[in-house]
Amino acid sequence: MIKYNKPVLSNDTIFDKINTLSSKLSNVLIIKDGHILYKNLEDEYNDIYIKSYDEAMTDKADFFDQTKELYELDDDAYQYNLENVNSGLFIHVPKNKVVAEQLHIFYIQESVDLVQNTTIILDESSELKYFEYLYNEGQASINYVNNSFVKENAKLEYSGLSLFNKKAVINVTRNSSVARYGTSSIRIAEVNDSITETKTNVYLQGKYAYAEAKTIAITSGVQSAKFRQLIEHQAPETEGYIENYGVSNHESALEFEGVGKINKFMKHSIARQSNNGIVLGKKAQLDANPLLLIDEFDVEASHGAAIGKIDEEQLYYLMSRGLSTRDAERLIISGFLSPVLEVLSSDELKEDFKNQVQNKTL
């Protein structure tokens, strides 16, 4: 049984920074310390169920029993989440509904430890573009689980910008199951200052299912962060792509662990992975541990890693035009991380990302 402990809301103001960012966007929902404080959705969202987790527990009671069965992860953080959830959302897109405009969710922490759980269900042949902005203000441990269920021929474009500060300790698990002809694309920009551990698990359950897991991360200070992505091919003719970009500065440690797993009989599946990294700080660490676990002969699989110091020729070139070492490094890093800009839907979000990258390359 899932227990829900709704936290007390100390105040219902929304931080200026969040207001500024969200005011330039449409289809916005802001949830702070487990309470939905703002919701402004356009008409096309009318027949989509978007409510807080606790409301959904009564509205969608049947579903909750199923959920537990679908993702029985042997993982402490995940189990803890299911037993102590105090925040989160439930989003259900009905069959054949294709939502054109992106949904923007701001998950804000101010004064409580968060155990957050969001469920996204995309029924057959539906589509959703989901964006989440993760942010904390206060001292907190934040445990966040996002479970998505992409049904036959449905398409989830999941993107995120994670900006936790030093005062937080973060544990995030994203699970996504993808049915026949379904697509799940998960692209996250991780510019946290927190100690961070995230896991993305995608299960390709039906023939022709497709998944993409992309992480763009920068660490600084004495921070440590670990990002694990698993794409498991549980059906034949499925495709999974893992792509990572990382920068580690100062004395931080950044680790990618991408796993492509193709089970027996899942013929003609494709598992590919690439890891690209720049080690900026002299004492910084950046590790990529790509793994292919393949139990079937007739598949395509590959992984590549390109991790090293900042390119000396690029640095020299920029400096030869007058940029100081630091300015040149910053420009190269922001360029290297620019693949993330395509997931950020407004100039303000892009600016926010760039600013944080600048702070982390000081």
Add this chain to the structure above:
Amino acid sequence: MSTLIIKNLHAKVDDNEILTGVNLEIDTGETHAIMGPNGTGKSTLASVVMGHPKYDVTEGEILLDGKNVLDMSVDERSRAGLFLGMQHPAEVPGVTNSDFIKTAMNTRLEEGKTISLFNFIRQYDKAVEELKMSEDLPHRYLNEGFSGGEKKRNEILQMKMLKPRIAILDEIDSGLDVDALKVVGDNVTKMQTDDIGLLLITHYQRLLDYIKADKVHVMMKGRIVKSGNIDIIKRIDTEGYDWIKEEVGIEDERVIVEDEEDQAVLGTCATKEALDIK
């Protein structure tokens, strides 16, 4: 007026001495050309003047208006007025041409000041037009996917924007078709004023049909072995370099003379290794 003086410059890379005593003096208002066969140290000279970290100067001096250039970092040299249009400029993915050049221009202003966007765009658009480059250039990533000719033009564009006092252009004509050569030639000629000293590195007379040079130098074995006026070029163009080699008593003009066969074998091994992706 500014003057760049290079005195008895020796430089090495790894353990090979590449520059073996270069002497050269360039004033603003002058255009010099350096010619010379492949592998004689021309690009190395340019890189050492700019401060490429791979090269170690073992002897000699470089002075810009009396200031010791060798004491300056690469960016300080640029801000002091030196410019190098590179033979092989780096590609920088994700960094747009306009962001890059704007940042570079801002480094010339007082701390905290930035060039106005309006001003910048006007200057940039004008330069793009004059160089007959494509309009989407500002938004493209720095040299990424550029053709050889586009890269060369982009170097000239940067020179136009940054207005250096001494500019070295390393093989700015290589890989350009006739039309592009004319465009580049016209643009450089327009910049030939009393405020700039130019050093053109080239293999071909045709560049010097477009850009008039006052002095011509020939480089061999890592140093300048002959200097004179434009007549040298005409003779090189018809006769090649043999007469100069004879004159100065050099058999092989290259700095590093490798055994051709050894090199070929090494080449294949290196390729194999590079392809062996782990």
